[in-house]
Amino acid sequence: MVISARALNRATLARQLLLGREPLDVEEALRRVVALQAQQPASPYIALWNRLRAFDPAQLDAALADRRIVKATLMRLTLHAVRAEDYRSFREAMEPTLRSSRLGDARFRSSGLTAEDADALVAALLRYANRPRGSAELGEWFEKRLGRPLEAGAQRMLRQYAPLWHAPTGGPWSYNTRLSYEAAGAPRPALGNAKAPERGLRALILRYLAGFGPASIADMAQFAMVHRPRVRAAVKTLADEAGGLEQLTGPDGTVLYDMPGALRPEEDTPAPPRLMAMWDSVLLAYADRGRVIPSEYRKHVTRVNGDVLPTLLVDGRVAGVWRATDGGIEASAFHRLPGQVWEELAGEARSLVAFLAGRDPRAYSRYDHWWAKGVLAAETRLLPGD
Structure with missing residues (x-):
């Protein structure tokens, strides 16, 4: 089946709740849209305002305060708001990318620490961060642990690599310029388990296709920032399983994958104007961003x-x-x-x-x-x- 560029656009808008504001709670909305970019504290709120009927920002405040929705470094090495129950599989999917990019970064390597040193530090850090810890507290902890100050850049790389959530620090959008971190709640990602990243990637791909499909191998790799061979292997496994994946042909001949029976409205479905948040995911979720x-x-x-x-x-x-x-x-x-x-x-x-x-x-x-x-x-x- 060949799908037109306009039909691809409408599929994205429908799954991202942008064809009409929906009467959903914030957790169900996050499930549907997969994740919300959260570098800027206001963005998840404005993104939900665009998608939900009569959205009350206090609902997101409460979900973040209760850790039903969490903010962490995930896909594309940027901050996202996701459901707490999705965090483990998403973080496992991102493990190889986070490890190579953060522990291979020159700012970390210049500290003289190795990846093995980082593993020991992260294990101890997660025990220390059993409650929210500010940046200064973490700096003091690193210095005490290592017997010397740890450069700010190296600290940043370790914080981004470790399975840490950003703890809310106050208004107007639950977070402000102060930074505070805490260990990801149970169940934590299975770091060090060789099978966990590929298991997590398959889970992430299924969620991505449900929220952004149909999509190509390149699109999936771009959304998460993972290497295409990993995505290709995960897609093959998913396609071979019972139920499998549906395969379509894009307007330029590219092979696209989708969840069987997924929502794909008619291409002439009206799309109302919207004032989109900074870094809204629909602008960043594809290798071919011409869809939007x-x-x-x-x-x-x-x-x-x-x-x-x-x-x-x-x-x-x-x-x-x-x-x-x-x-x-x-x-x-x-x-x-x-x-x-x-x-x-x-x-x-x-x-x-x-x-x-x-x-x-x-x-x-x-x-x-x-x-x-x-x-x-x-x-x-x-x-x-x-």
């Missing part, structure tokens, strides 16, 4: 340092960027938009301004320097909050 971002706009959305700006999603594809200002939402469209689309975006802006008002009316303001440097805009409008 037109190629001519990609460099205007993903900046040279890796920042992924908040975007306008129009008819399911990126059509511009936005930022919060004192007067409302400033929306810059990369191409001219019909009046009806602007009216719909204005409705989204009113809702978003109200959502941000009680917590952080100027969310993402630290990234205003990109606007100062200039953003592509065929048309810019200030969409007021009232």
Whole structure:
């Protein structure tokens, strides 16, 4: 079966809860969308505001406080919010990537420590982090343990490698500039078990396909940042199991895989405009990001340092960027938009301004320097909050 580019787009939007806001609780939403990028504390909240009907941010606050949803370094070596019950398999899937990238990093190697030293340190660190520990506490612990100070870069690599959760530190979005860490709750990832990474990767691939499929081997590898041979082997195993995987052909002839019977709406299904969070997963989950971002706009959305700006999603594809200002939402469209689309975006802006008002009316303001440097805009409008 050949699937069109537009049908792929609609499959992604449907599974990512972007064809209509759903009446789900935050844990079920996280199950459906797999994971939410969380480098910026506001992003998981804005991502859920885009996806859930009458979303109350206090629901996510409570889920994070109760550790039903946790924040940790996972896919693509970046911070994600995931369900606590998914953490173990996701972390096991990422073990080889995390180990090679963090313990092979020059900042760690310059400390004079080996990977074997790191294993011993991590085991002891997890015992020490039986309650939230701030960065300064961890620095003091490393110094006492090693008998010398450990460079900040090496500490960072160890913190990112170890199975640690980020403990909430306060408002407005459960986390602030203070950093605090705690050992991942039971059951912890099975570090050192040779079979665990491949078992975890198969689990992650199934979740990825349910939330982002149909997708290619390259897409799966990009989503997690794992080597393609590992993905290819995992997909072969999954395809050979009872029930298997469905195989499709993409518009360019690429082989795509999907869960049997997975949701794939008609390609003419309407897609309402959305004001997407920074680093929203739909922008980053594929090797071929043309599914959501037109190629001519990609460099205007993903900046040279890796920042992924908040975007306008129009008819399911990126059509511009936005930022919060004192007067409302400033929306810059990369191409001219019909009046009806602007009216719909204005409705989204009113809702978003109200959502941000009680917590952080100027969310993402630290990234205003990109606007100062200039953003592509065929048309810019200030969409007021009232």
